[in-house]
Amino acid sequence: MPGKSCSNIFGLSLMRKSGETKAFFYDVLFRGPLFISVLFLSTAFLKFANKEAGCTEKGHDIVGDQTEEEADEAEIDCSGKVAFGIRPSSVLTTLNAVAGLLLAVLLPIFGAIIDHTSYRKQCVLYFGALFWLCNVLQIFTTSATWALMVLIQGVFSSSAYTIHQTALFAYAPEILDDLDKELGPMNAAVRVWELVTMLSFMIGVTIFSAVLGLGDDVVGKSAVSQTVASLVSMYPFVVVARNLGDRPRLKEIETGENVLTAGFRKPFKTIQSLRGSHSEVLKFLRALLFFESANGSIIFASTTLITQQLQIADPSPILIAILVVTVLGAALVPFVHRRFGVKTGMCIAVGMNVLGSLVVILFVNSPETKGGVWIVGLLYGLGLGATYPMQRTLYMLIIPAGQETEMMGLLQFASIVFAWAPGLVFTTLNEHMNDLRLAMFAVLGFHSVGLLLLL
Numbered sequence: 190m191p192g193k194s195c196s197n198i199f200g201l202s203l204m205r206k207s208g209e210t211k212a213f214f215y216d217v218l219f220r221g222p223l224f225i226s227v228l229f230l231s232t233a234f235l236k237f238a239n240k241e242a243g244c245t246e247k248g249h250d251i252v253g254d255q256t257e258e259e260a261d262e263a264e265i266d267c268s269g270k271v272a273f274g275i276r277p278s279s280v281l282t283t284l285n286a287v288a289g290l291l292l293a294v295l296l297p298i299f300g301a302i303i304d305h306t307s308y309r310k311q312c313v314l315y316f317g318a319l320f321w322l323c324n325v326l327q328i329f330t331t332s333a334t335w336a337l338m339v340l341i342q343g344v345f346s347s348s349a350y351t352i353h354q355t356a357l358f359a360y361a362p363e364i365l366d367d368l369d370k371e372l373g374p375m376n377a378a379v380r381v382w383e384l385v386t387m388l389s390f391m392i393g394v395t396i397f398s399a400v401l402g403l404g405d406d407v408v409g410k411s412a413v414s415q416t417v418a419s420l421v422s423m424y425p426f427v428v429v430a431r432n433l434g435d436r437p438r439l440k441e442i443e444t445g446e447n448v449l450t451a452g453f454r455k456p457f458k459t460i461q462s463l464r465g466s467h468s469e470v471l472k473f474l475r476a477l478l479f480f481e482s483a484n485g486s487i488i489f490a491s492t493t494l495i496t497q498q499l500q501i502a503d504p505s506p507i508l509i510a511i512l513v514v515t516v517l518g519a520a521l522v523p524f525v526h527r528r529f530g531v532k533t534g535m536c537i538a539v540g541m542n543v544l545g546s547l548v549v550i551l552f553v554n555s556p557e558t559k560g561g562v563w564i565v566g567l568l569y570g571l572g573l574g575a576t577y578p579m580q581r582t583l584y585m586l587i588i589p590a591g592q593e594t595e596m597m598g599l600l601q602f603a604s605i606v607f608a609w610a611p612g613l614v615f616t617t618l619n620e621h622m623n624d625l626r627l628a629m630f631a632v633l634g635f636h637s638v639g640l641l642l643l644l
Contacts, residue, residue, distance in 0.1 A: 203375050208432035209364040210375075215432075216357055217379055218425035219317065221386035222418040223324050224350060227342065228508055229394065229414035230327055231281050231492050232407040237335035238277035242269030247500055261500075266623050273336075275616065278497045278625060281489035282615040284339055288347035289485070289609030296605050299352045300598050301452030303359050309436045312356035317426060320349040321419065328415040330408070355601050360433070362597060372585055377578040380519045384574065388512040393417065395505050405502045456602045459595060469587050472642065474599070477580065478607045480539045480639025483632050484573060486611035487542070490632050491569070494549065498625040499559040511566040518574020522582075525575065531586060532643070535579045539640045541572030546633035554626035611635045 204214040236246050244250055244260075244267035251260040271277055303309050323346035330338045365371040394414045403409040442451050463470050495504040518538070525534040545568035553561035581600070588596040614631035622628070 203365075203371060203378060207364060209360060209434055212429045212432035213357065213360065213364060213375075214379060214382055215425045215428040216313075216317075217382040218386055219422045219429060220320070220350065220354065221383050222390040222422050223320060225387040225390055225512075226324060226394075226414040226418040227346075228391070228488065228492060229407070229411045229505070230330065230338075230342070231489060232496060232504065233330055233411035234280055234284075234335060234339055235277060235493065235496055236407055237330075237332050238271045238280045239267060240332065241271050242267055242277045244269050244277065247497070247502070268623070271336075276620060276623065278493055279616040279619050280339065281493050282486065282612040282619070282628075284343045284612075285486050285489045286609045286612030286616060287343045289482070289605065289607075289612060291344060291348055292351050292608060293606045295348055296351065296355065296602060297452035297456060298449060299452075300355065300602065301448045301455065303356050304439045304455070304598065305442050305448055305451060307436065307438050309356050309359055310433055313353055313433060314430055316349040316353040316356070317429070320346060320353055321422060321426065323349065324415050324422075325419045328412055328419065330411055330415075351605060355598075357433075358597060358601065360436070363436075372581075376581045377519065377522050380574075380578045381516065384512060384516040384519055388509065388516060390418065390421070391505065391509045391512060395509065407503065410503075410505070456599055459599050463589075467587070467589055470584075470589075470596075473584060473587060474603045476639045476642035477600070477603050478639075479635045479642065480542070480576070481580075481604045482607040482609075482611050483542065483635035483639065484576060485608050486615065486632055486635075487569060487573070489612065490615055490629065491565075494625050494629065495562065498554060499562060500556040501559060501562070507562055507566055510563065511570045514567055514570025515574035518571040519578060520574075521571075522575050522578045525579075526582070531579065531583045534575065535583050536640060536643050538572050538575035538579055539636060539643060541568050542576075543633065543636045543640055545569040545572065546629055546636060549629050550626055550633065 203210055205211070239246055245257045247261050249260045250265040250267055250269070251257065267277055269277070271280060273280070273283065275283055299312060303312055323341050326341060327338050327346075361372065361375070365375065394410065394417055397417065398406075398410045398413050401409070401413065403413070442448065446454070460471065460474075492504060492508075495501050495507060501507065522534070525537065529537065545565050548561065548565050548568065552558055553565055584596070584600055611631045614634070615628045618631060619625060619628040
């Protein structure tokens with residue numbers, strides 16, 4: 190029946206199961222708008238970076254007495270540098286690299302706090318509040334404050350978001366009665382909620398901006414986006430705070446260790462315990478290191494490419510279309526599982542992302558070929574939409590029984606430990622070659638290695 194099918198897709202029965210499952214789903218309504226608002230914010234960052242480097246908003250050098258219009262017609266790539274000593278087109282991917290590197294250091298520490306102390310709920314709430322506060326501050330992004338806002342995004346906002354999410358996900362194995370039957374559907378349903386929330390937010394901000402007559406004013410749209418996100422996320426956060434329960438420490442710290450040393454040693458101890466009898470788990474995690482880090486870099490890399498190389502002033506319609514397809518990709522996961530199996534379906538999803546980057550590099554790399562961005566969006570959308578629920582479902586099928594909480598912590602660690610690498614490679618290629626098309630080899634390379642390790 191259509192109603193029952195819709196209920197299954199959105200996991201309504203699971204959401205109503207208890208107060209804590211309700212909090213798990215409502216957290217999506219909290220973090221979704223705050224997370225996706227960075228797309229509007231990043232276009233404002235690029236505009237201010239180009240202006241500080243002495244270039245046009247579209248990223249072209251202004252030679253002599255040229256006007257911006259004349260410089261854009263000449264299409265000489267911006268050679269100026271911003272305060273950080275990098276090209277404007279490297280700002281977003283450098284931000285991605287710095288945030289990833291910081292998280293690779295912080296996550297083991299906070300993972301240990303979540304496991305070895307009773308502060309799990311506090312980590313969810315305090316870092317959620319910090320994530321929200323960063324978005325409030327970014328409402329005031331201007332030509333005078335944009336560099337500070339980039340630092341807030343890279344150092345505080347990204348870290349707070351990931352620590353908040355890690356602490357919340359530690360509840361997942363404990364709030365369900367039957368992990369084998371319920372965890373997979375819950376992961377898929379949460380992903381659909383997340384994507385629908387982000388899509389609705391993007392459409393709402395675009396419509397509201399049009400009503401305000403903002404047109405191509407990316408700074409105005411950024412302010413609207415951050416304001417709306419800060420407002421609509423408040424009530425869901427209250428629901429999370431009221432329904433999420435306290436938890437005792439999962440385990441004691443071993444003699445001679447402290448939270449800091451336990452945090453860094455735990456992933457390696459877990460990896461050692463998997464050698465031999467559970468080698469398929471290690472094989473999957475090796476693949477995850479690469480394809481998940483590439484997934485995390487797509488947003489900033491593609492936003493830079495769309496605005497700077499394809500010369501599309503407002504990327505929001507394209508990003509909305511990608512989110513629509515991403516929802517479709519997540520909704521197709523049960524069908525792909527039945528038709529091809531979980532592992533083959535995972536390979537198909539990562540393969541979609543590989544194909545998307547190939548199309549960019551070979552065909553969609555100039556204003557004349559920008560129409561092809563819709564094909565790239567279709568491929569990326571299907572791939573990204575399916576990857577998240579598939580990877581967690583596959584992982585839960587191969588990990589040792591009875592170690593779900595420990596294994597989910599290892600999965601989160603593997604998802605973030607390499608997150609800095611694609612952004613760093615992208616920035617390095619762009620700084621030396623000044624060609625965003627070639628810089629996309631960073632995303633392609635990491636997805637390709639991940640796919641090969643999955644096979």
